[in-house]
Amino acid sequence: xxxxxxxxxxxxxxxxxxxxxxxxxxxxxxxxxxxxxxxxxxxxxxxxxxxxxxxxxxxxxxxxxxxxxxxxxxxxxxxxxxxxxxxxxxxxxxxxxxxxxxxxxxxxxxxxxxxxxxxxxxxxxxxxxxxxxxxxxxxxxxxxxxxxxxxxxxxxxxxxxxxxxxxxxxxxxxxxxxxxxxxxxxxxxxxxxxxxxxxxxxxxxxxxxxxxxxxxxxxxxxxxxxxxxxxxxxxxxxxxxxxxxxxxxxxxxxxxxxxxxxxxxxxxxxxxxxxxxxxxxxxxxxxxxxxxxxxxxxxxxxxxxxxxxxxxxxxxxxxxxxxxxxxxxxxxxxxxxxxxxxxxxxxxxxxxxxxxxxxxxxxxxxxxxxxxxxxxxxxxxxxxxxxxxxxxxxxxxxxxxxxxxxxxxxxxxxxxxxxxxxxxxxxxxxxxxxxxxxxxxxxxxxxxxxxxxxxxxxxxxxxxxxxxxxxxxxxxxxxxxxxxxxxxxxxxxxxxxxxxxxxxxxxxxxxxxxxxxxxxxxxxxxxxxxxxxxxxxxxxxxxxxxxxxxxxxxxxxxxxxxxxxxxxxxxxxxxxxxx
Numbered sequence: 001x002x003x004x005x006x007x008x009x010x011x012x013x014x015x016x017x018x019x020x021x022x023x024x025x026x027x028x029x030x031x032x033x034x035x036x037x038x039x040x041x042x043x044x045x046x047x048x049x050x051x052x053x054x055x056x057x058x059x060x061x062x063x064x065x066x067x068x069x070x071x072x073x074x075x076x077x078x079x080x081x082x083x084x085x086x087x088x089x090x091x092x093x094x095x096x097x098x099x100x101x102x103x104x105x106x107x108x109x110x111x112x113x114x115x116x117x118x119x120x121x122x123x124x125x126x127x128x129x130x131x132x133x134x135x136x137x138x139x140x141x142x143x144x145x146x147x148x149x150x151x152x153x154x155x156x157x158x159x160x161x162x163x164x165x166x167x168x169x170x171x172x173x174x175x176x177x178x179x180x181x182x183x184x185x186x187x188x189x190x191x192x193x194x195x196x197x198x199x200x201x202x203x204x205x206x207x208x209x210x211x212x213x214x215x216x217x218x219x220x221x222x223x224x225x226x227x228x229x230x231x232x233x234x235x236x237x238x239x240x241x242x243x244x245x246x247x248x249x250x251x252x253x254x255x256x257x258x259x260x261x262x263x264x265x266x267x268x269x270x271x272x273x274x275x276x277x278x279x280x281x282x283x284x285x286x287x288x289x290x291x292x293x294x295x296x297x298x299x300x301x302x303x304x305x306x307x308x309x310x311x312x313x314x315x316x317x318x319x320x321x322x323x324x325x326x327x328x329x330x331x332x333x334x335x336x337x338x339x340x341x342x343x344x345x346x347x348x349x350x351x352x353x354x355x356x357x358x359x360x361x362x363x364x365x366x367x368x369x370x371x372x373x374x375x376x377x378x379x380x381x382x383x384x385x386x387x388x389x390x391x392x393x394x395x396x397x398x399x400x401x402x403x404x405x406x407x408x409x410x411x412x413x414x415x416x417x418x419x420x421x422x423x424x425x426x427x428x429x430x431x432x433x434x435x436x437x438x439x440x441x442x443x444x445x446x447x448x449x450x451x452x453x454x455x456x457x458x459x460x461x462x463x464x465x466x467x468x469x470x471x472x473x474x475x476x477x478x479x480x481x482x483x484x485x486x487x488x489x490x491x492x493x494x495x496x497x498x499x500x501x502x503x504x505x506x507x508x509x510x511x512x513x514x515x516x517x518x519x520x521x522x523x524x525x526x527x528x529x530x531x532x533x534x535x536x537x538x539x540x541x542x543x544x545x546x547x548x549x550x551x552x553x554x555x556x557x558x559x560x561x562x563x564x565x566x567x568x569x570x571x572x573x574x575x576x577x578x579x
Contacts, residue, residue, distance in 0.1 A: 059172045060188025061151045063217035065165055065179075067226040068261075068439065074155050074165050074179065074271075079126040081150040082135060086116050088144035095139065099123070102134035114144075125170055126152035153179075155271045161229050163284040164222075164263050164384065164437060167271035176282050178220065178438065181385040185441050185449070188217030218449055221440040223259040228252055231559045232262040235534075235552050240266045243539035243548055249285045249416045250552065252560060255427035255522050255531040257454040258435045260382070261560075263417075287380075287387040290413035291516045291535060294500025295350045295482075295545070297409030299423060299520075301359055302347050303469050304370035307461045310361040313344040313472055317354040324353045327400030331356065331408070334499065348475040350482050350497060352408050359407035367406060368395045373460045374422040375432055376414060382435045383452070390414045409500060410510075416518075420533040423520045426473070426494070427528040430466040432457045470494045474525050486550040488523055488558050490568025495521020495553070497545035502538070514538050519549035523557055524569050532556055 065074035082103070089095055096111035103110070103124050113121050123145065124131070132147055139145060153168045166177020173187060174180035191214035232250045239248045252262040265285035269277035283289070305311045322338035324331055333352050346354030359367060371377065377392030391413040393402070405411040417435060425432050434455040441450040461469075473494035477486045482497040498518035501510040517539050522531035534549040534556070542548050 058148065058191035058214050059150055060190050060214035061216040062153060062168070062172060062188060063186040063219040065186070066219065066221045067161075067224045067229075068222060069225065070221075071226045072156055073161060073222070073224075073226070074153060076151040077154050079128075079150055079152040080132055080147045081122060081126060082124040082132075082145060082147055084114055084121050084123050084145045085119065086114055086121060086144070087119065089114055095144070098139045099135060099145075102138040103127070103131065126150055153271075157226065158270045158272060159268045160226065160233060161222075161224055161262075161264070162269055162271045163265055163282065163286075164224065165271065166282075166385075167274050177284065177385065178222075181383065182220060182438070182441070186217040186220060189215035191215070216444065218441050218443055220438055221442070223261065223437050223439050224263070225261045227563055228560050229262040229264065231563070232556055233264045233266075233268070235556050236264055236266045236268075238555075239534075239536055239539075239548070239552050243536060243541060245536045245539040247285055247289070247537045249289070249535045249537075250533065250556060251286050251416055251420050252530060252532045252556060253420060253424065253435065255424035255528050256433065258421075258424070258433035259439070259454070260435055260437045261530070263437070284384060284386060286416045287382060287384050288415070289537075290388060290390060290415060291518075291537065292410055292412065292500045292503065293414050293419050293518065294409040294498035294516065295352075296419055296423075296496045296498035296518055296520050297412065297414075298347060298350065298355050298407070299426065299469070299473070299496050300371055300374050300376075301355055301362070301367065301407045302343075302472065303374075303426065303461050303465060304367055305343075305358045305362050306468055307370070307465045308362060308366055311343050311358050313342065313468060315343045316340050317343055317346050317351075317357055319346070319351055319353040319357070322353060324356055324404070326356065326404040327402075329401045329404075331404060344472050344475060345480075347472050347496075348478075348481045350476075355407055356404045359403055362407075364395060364398055364403045367403060368392075368398075370460075371406065371412070373432070373458065374425060375418055376412060376422070380415075380417055380421050380435050381457075382417060383438050387417075388415060390418055409498065416533050416535045419518075419520055419535075420531060423496075423522065423533070424531055425460045426466045426469050427522040427531050428466075429463045430459055430461045432460050470525055473521070477521070482544075482546040483519060483521075483550040485546060486519060486521060486554045488554060488561070491523045491557075491561060491566075492525040492569065493521050493523045493557070494525040494528075495519060495550075497550060499543065499545045515543040517543055517545040517548040519545050519553045521553060521557075523561065524566070526569070529564065529566050530557060530560055532560075 062076045064072055067073055092111050092114040096107045096114055100107040100110050113123055164177055166179035167175060168179050169175045174183040192212045236248045236250055249265045253260050263286050267281045269281040318340055319338045322333045322336040331352055341354055371392055376390055379387050379389045402411055421435055434457050436452050439452050440448055442448045473496055474492055475481055476495055477483050477493045483495055486493055486495055500516045502514040502516060504511040517536040520533040522528045532553055534552045536548050539548045
C-alpha cells in the first residue's frame, strides 16, 4: 500500500494535466468567440440578415408623357398588387381555390405560385380597383397574403402616337418607343420594403417599415401635337382601307426647326392591350423601315445640279424617245414620254431620262457627296429608338449604272424621316436641321432638367439654290405636274411624287407589280410652316404617288394648316380630290 507521501506527486500531476486541459479548452472557446464575434462578425451578421429578411422592390411611379400643348399621352395610375408569403400558408391548394375566382386566375397557376419555396411572391400585379375587396371577402383572415401600393401604365389616347410613345412591361419598365429610350428619366427610382420573421419563425411584411420610398420618374413634353397626330392617323386609316397596302407611314414637321408634330404608321396598336397585336405593329416604321425613294430623291439630284451650276431651270434637256441606255441597262420614263424639256419641266413631270442626263453632267463624286450632306447613309440623330441609317453604297462600290440609278432614287434605301429631313433642307433655305421629338424633361415641381433646342447642323446648299428648287417643286403641284391632287386651298405647295418599283430579290430585278407610292412636300411654299411625307407600301389598284400619297398629303396639310391658323396666301382654287 502506497504511502500518502508517495501519492501526493501523482495527484499533483493529475491536477496539472486537468488544469492544462481546462486552460486549453477555455483558450479554444475564447479563440472561437474572438473569431465569431470579431473576425467574422460582419459576414455572420450579413448572413443572419439574409436568412431573416428579404428585400422587395417597390416600383416607382413613372413620369407622365405630354404632347406640346399639355395633353396627357401616357400616365401612371394607382393599382395595388397582391403578394404572398408562401411559408405562412398551411394549405396552398385551399388558398388558391379561394383566391382564383376573385382574381380571375386559374387555381393551378395560383397554387404553383403559393407553393413556391421563396419567402415572397407576387400573386397578381396592378389589379383593377374592385379586385382587393373581392379578395378580402374570399380569403378573410388569410395572414399569408397582403397588398402593396403599385401603379400601372395607361395610355388615354389609345392608338394615338403609340409607336412613338411605346409601352411598358409588367415590371413597369419601358420596352418600346420613348418609354424605353427615356427609361432612365421616366422610370424613377424603385423603393425597398423588408420582410422579416417573427418570434415564431413566420414571415411577416409591414408596409409601414418600408426601407426606402420609391422616387417618381421625371415628366416628358413632346413636340407632337395630339390633334395633328389624330389627323395623320385618320388619314392613314383611310389609305389602308382604300388601297389595302402592307403598311403606310406619315410624318408632319416644322421644316425650319426640326420639330416633329406628328409621326404615325399603319398597322398600329393600342398600348393598353399590347399583347393583342403582332410585334410588327409596334414598330415605328418612320425610322426603322427602309424603302427606295424613287423620284422623290430627284430633289437631291436637282439641288446638287443647281448648286454646282451644271444646269439652270430654263436649260433645255434632250429626253430623246423616253429611254436611255446606261451601263448595259435601259431605263425608261414612267410613261415613255420623250422630247425636249426644260430642266424645270423634267422635275415637274418626273422625267427619268432628263434627270439622268443632268446627273451625267454632275458626275458620281458630286452626286455621292450631296447625297451624304443631305443626310442619306447616316442616322438623322432623332431622339427615338430603333433608327436605322439607311443604305448609300460607298463610291468605290458603284457600278457603271449606279450614277443613273441613284439619280432617280434607285440603289439607295432611306427611311421616311430621312427623306422628309432632306426636303426640309430646301424648305429651310439650304440648312440641314436635326429632327427631334422630346422638347423638355422636367420634375413634378416644374424644374426643367433638359430642354431641346433646334439644332442647325450644316448648310447643304445656298439660299439661292433652295429658292430656285422650291419654285420648281411648286410646278409639280400645278397643271402639267405629277401631283395636282396635292393642291391646297389658299396655299402654294412645293413637293415631289415618288412611284418606286420594289426590287424583287427572288427574280433579281425590279418588280412590275409591287410599288412604293410616296409624296413629300411643304407649305406655304414661300414661307414654309409645315412639311410632310406620306409613304404607302405596296398599294393595291392605284400605285402612283400622285394618285395614292399626294391626296393623303393634301388632306393632312390642309387640315393642319387650318388647325394652326396659318393665313391663306392665294385665292381658293378648285380642288380635284375631296374627302
